[in-house]
Amino acid sequence: MSQAKDQEMSMPSSRQESDRTAAPSNTKSLTLNSTRSGVGTGNFGGYGMTNGAEKPSVLHMIMEALGLRNQAQNREPTSKDIGTLIMLGVMFLLFVISVTGFFVMWFTEYYNNTMLENLILAENSDTAKSWLNPDPKYDTLLKAHIFDYPNIDDYLAGRADKIKVVDIGPLTYQEHTVKDEVSFNKNFTVSFRDRKSYKFLPEKSSIGEDYVVRVPNVPLISAAGPVKRMKPLERLFVSPWIKQFQEPLFKELTVSEYLWGYEDKIIKLKSLGRGRRRFGLLMSRNGTSVDSVQLNTGEDDITKFSIITQFNGMPQLDYWEGDECNRIDGSEPSMFSPHLLQDRSTVNVFLQVLCRKVPLHFEKESSLQKSSEPVLLSEHGTVLAQRSDQRHQVLRGCAHFSLVPALLHWRSGAVQRL
Template sequence: MSHATEDLTVQSKSKSNTLNSQRNGNTLGYGYSTGGGGSGGGGSSSPEKLTVLDMILESLGLRNLTSKDIGVLIMLGFMFLLFVISVTGFFVMWFTEYYNNTMLKNLILAENSETANSWLQPDPKYDTLLKAHIFNYTNIEDFLAGRADKMHVEDLGPLTYQEHTVKDQVSFNKNHTVTFRDKKSYKLLPEKSTLREDDVVLVPNVPLLSAAVHVKRMPAFKRLLVTGTIKLFEEPLFKRLTAHEYLWGYRDKIISLESLGGGKTHFGLLKTRNGTSVDSVQLNTGEDDISKFSIITQFNGKPQLDFWQGDECNRIDGSEPSMFSPIELQTRNTVYVFLQVLCRKVPLHFEKEETIYNDIDVLRYRTPLDVFAHPSENPANECFCKNTDRCLPSGVINATKCYDDSPIFPSFPHFFSGDPVLYKDFEGIKPDADLHQTYADIHPRFGFPISGASRIQINIMLDKTPLLRNQAARLENATILPLIWIEITAGDFNDDVLHTLYVSTFGLDAIQLALKYGTLLVSVTTFSLIVASVYYLNSKREEQQLEHSKSSAELEALAGPATGNGSVVVVQVLPHSVSHAHRGEP
């Protein structure tokens, strides 16, 4: 035969060993070995040792992957990890309050925190405004003399003051509360006032009207002595004072009496507001439970009042008026504020969502119309009448025990929402919801009012005791005389404050929206990539399985007939030189 002819060496192996050898990569092509043989036959290479990656790929049915295929597999693992993270973030941002609650932790009044320091010593640019309106009795002399049918009162003002409040005598307690006293100072703002402090007004003589009640309760001998002394002063039932004297104090003879003033010498309706408050307040810092944030826990060292009859009316667990728990605002339910001027907590009902200051969303709350209603109209007010001499018509509250037994009866300005019988003897009383109802525009995320008005009117009741009987002959007993009404509002925010408010509001909202829709986008994107990668790898595996099946079929076709013991004949192609050497040819 020619030198081009190749010898064939026949080697018998079991069929199972041949197939195993093929799976382990020891054959090339269709089972033809490339190893050279000695005189006894062709040599075979040792089985390749499998790595961990090989075993993983083997279990997945993926073998002989290219670098591109491995890159796809790595990307699949990374995408799966990113998908799990993004889906977790998606559910957290869309279906929980985790983000909001995390932001709320910055509101708690933890000792030495930035929030607490700002609350204790606020920047003056956040100061509130106090607007005082005085009722001037323009024709009272004619009325008392019988020359006028009704008393005419003129609403003068406002006198507007910048009210700066800091916290004094502060103590942070271990039970997550803080105890303090308000310390207020006032600065007149003439440009925002329609009344001057030196304007003279004709107003009720509050020390005299108050003394009449106190003297009536004195022992007989002391009562006669004090009554005689007061009559020597010849104090009128109504007197002329400047607006400043009436509001911030003047030296008064009646107050100077030890038995009445207790060592005081001056009287002014707002005098006790200027300086450190005589009342101490303890409230929850929110550290243990953000829903309790700003809730008052003690007033003057007591967990409840003792002014009213019944635990419900003596409760003080309302919010401090300058801040509310955002958790409580989320439900839009009624919230309560504790007002020291009334010595009671007052409900605020959610009215609507409002937009102010160029697109800042707020929650508007208002006082209900029946907050000072007679128990026949509002049974919840029953306990505010039980410990008093009389339960007055709707519109006023008997706060005498809150003011050291002075006959003070607060109401809304101009007796708004009150029974008209209260002002039947007056001209000039004009109730108006827009001007006289209390409301608050509260930031839904931060829980502090950024707009609104707290409005209260101070009235005094006439008690026609012997001390006043002659001067008050024309007046009915128990007549409620309006004195002043005050309005506390937010200050005029400058551009710096508004910028801070915008950044705080829209910045946090933008971050929240970015996280919400960002996690949604990443979840959808990674899921799509995972599906595409799985589809690619599955196609690759099916392609390999198809090639493997084809190789097995061709191998069996080339192997020839099987031997009786199940062996197959494997044909090995030997190189030309090896074939001739085997024959002994050169």
């Protein structure tokens, strides 16, 4: 009985021993599973690294991605590997630069061609529309200076030794120009007339238009020259007609009358009752011009863009004595061919107000801002500051350029400029 009890008591001990023996087996199984899952060994990202090992460098990863490093081999890159990698990097950089340069050149050429196509004066194009009727914000300013002779009567009467000449300007006007009687021709030219209008700007003027001045009687002085050159019999007939008007050498006129027109007896006599009876220094500029202009549209050759080909139907002028002075092959003042500004070449501009082609030379680059002067080109005195014998070439029939002859040959020191 006692032996059986002892045996029964020992049986649980055998099961406990069996449990203790099986425990390591379960632990081993968990360890193997952990090894397969890559958790227990610290297998990091599939690089076969154990816990505590260094992470792969960027160079290792690049070389492995390019196939320059065997994943099974855990070695440092050699100088040959580094040289190969540098060579590939340089080749890639050159490829990127080449592709970028190609696209930059292509887009630049495309941009330039597009800009040039927009510059030509093709009929119904945006450029033509803006040229025919420009935005008023691009209008030019006309500043007129009038010289007043306040003591001319005293001087002529011998009560004054010197003439006082007073500059009362500027009188500022906003000049708006549109193209009139426009005709696009088949030979890539366009014909037109300028139509100008003026708006007085009192805030930018020193005086008002109703200011009264003493100014020379220009029609009377202008008529004196032709009468003097007449034959004696003709002069004997014309002189009494002029004298009967009793026109003074100087007249009192408002600024508006002197610039934009007043009715004059001499002009009325010249027109014999027909045509215009008024005279004003700027009267011919207000309204549609009497001159017709033909210029190149640039459709066939952008270098010919804006070059004037005919003036009043003629390929050159006959106002001046020299052939060079009679040339008209300059640009219309409102626009130039773009290659002239890019090359900083001399820009020849035909100015109707002077009946002359004027060369403009590059002076400096600037921007259209209030803080900077927007002058890019200037006339270097080759035309407007010539010798006296060159300046006094005969002007025959130029409607815009009227040189008022000297009123009197005053003795030396007779004029006092204030």
